Amino acid sequence: MNHHHESAHHHQHQHDLTCYSLLALSFAVFLFFAFQMQNIMTERHSLQQMLTTQEPQLTQLKELQDKLDKLAVGTQQLAEAGNKNAVEIVEEYKKQGITFKSQQQQGQPQVPPGQPSPQAPSRP
Numbered sequence: 001m002n003h004h005h006e007s008a009h010h011h012q013h014q015h016d017l018t019c020y021s022l023l024a025l026s027f028a029v030f031l032f033f034a035f036q037m038q039n040i041m042t043e044r045h046s047l048q049q050m051l052t053t054q055e056p057q058l059t060q061l062k063e064l065q066d067k068l069d070k071l072a073v074g075t076q077q078l079a080e081a082g083n084k085n086a087v088e089i090v091e092e093y094k095k096q097g098i099t100f101k102s103q104q105q106q107g108q109p110q111v112p113p114g115q116p117s118p119q120a121p122s123r124p
Helices: 002-080 084-095
Strands: none
Touching: 002 084
């Protein structure tokens, strides 16, 4: 009967170890996911801050693009009206592969793929 008592005690001990092992494993998995979640939240916060930081720059870029488009339209209109300087500017852009839409097409410069955006012509 003593042997039966030791066997039952040994079986209980193994059962306790299995429960503790599962508990430890579950806790480790929980910690892993908690750590990953914390990293994801930190990265999300950083990305939101970067987006907030870039918004004013994107707004300024859009405003600058609009101004350049208006400048291109004005230059094209002056060239069409016969202004010699404007004609020279438009011709220089044409040599570089940059063409302008007509007035009816809202005047945005057309840059061929692979070409940089139009820059102010340099003066000699």
